[in-house]
Amino acid sequence: MKVRHLFLSFALGMCTFACQHTTIPKSAYVAAENKDVVVLLNREDANDIPQVSLWLRYKETNNEKRLLITRPHARRDWRTYTGSVRIPVDSIATISKVTIISYGDEPVKLLVEGCSDDRNVESFIVSENSKEAICLPTTNGLIGIAEEEFLLIMESYEYYEEGGRYSRIDAFDRDGNLFSSMSPKLNHKQ
Numbered sequence: 760m761k762v763r764h765l766f767l768s769f770a771l772g773m774c775t776f777a778c779q780h781t782t783i784p785k786s787a788y789v790a791a792e793n794k795d796v797v798v799l800l801n802r803e804d805a806n807d808i809p810q811v812s813l814w815l816r817y818k819e820t821n822n823e824k825r826l827l828i829t830r831p832h833a834r835r836d837w838r839t840y841t842g843s844v845r846i847p848v849d850s851i852a853t854i855s856k857v858t859i860i861s862y863g864d865e866p867v868k869l870l871v872e873g874c875s876d877d878r879n880v881e882s883f884i885v886s887e888n889s890k891e892a893i894c895l896p897t898t899n900g901l902i903g904i905a906e907e908e909f910l911l912i913m914e915s916y917e918y919y920e921e922g923g924r925y926s927r928i929d930a931f932d933r934d935g936n937l938f939s940s941m942s943p944k945l946n947h948k949q
Contacts, residue, residue: 857871
C-alpha cells in the first residue's frame with residue numbers, strides 16, 4: 760500500500776511539474792499578431808470553464824514569455840458594472856479572444872475577453888509589465904475600435920424596470936477610463 764501511495768504522489772508531482780510550461784506548448788494557437796509580437800493562447804484543461812495560458816513571442820528576438828494563466832474559480836467579488844476596476848491578473852477566469860491595443864514602441868498591452876458564465880463576456884486590459892489587469896464594466900465585449908482616438912467600443916446590456924433588455928455602447932481609452940456612453944433606451948412598456 761505504501762508503494763502505491765508513493766507512486767501516486769510521485770505521479771501527481773510529475774503532473775504538476777509537467778503542467779508548468781517553460782516554453783510555449785505545441786498545442787497553443789495564435790490569438791493575435793502584429794509586426795512585433797505574436798500572442799498565443801493554450802487551453803490547459805478540458806473543463807467547462809477552461810484554464811487558459813496566454814503567451815507572448817517577440818518576433819525580433821524569438822523570446823517567449825507566459826504573461827498569465829487564468830483561474831476559472833477565482834474570486835470575482837470585485838466585479839462592478841459602474842466603473843473600471845484594477846484586479847490581480849490571476850483573477851481572470853478564462854480567455855477566448857485577444858486584441859492587441861498597444862502601438863509603436865510601447866510595452867505590449869492587450870484586451871482579453873472570455874465568458875465564464877455562458878452569458879456575459881468579461882473584458883480586461885492587460886499590460887505585459889503589470890501584475891494587475893483593468894476589468895471593464897461591460898457584458899458583451901468589444902465591437903470595434905475608434906482608430907483616430909484609439910478608443911475601445913464595448914457593448915453591454917441593461918434591463919428595463921418593466922422587463923426586457925436594451926443595449927449600451929461605451930467607449931473606453933486604453934487605460935480603462937470611460938470616454939463616452941450611449942444607450943438607445945426606448946420608452947418601453949410591456
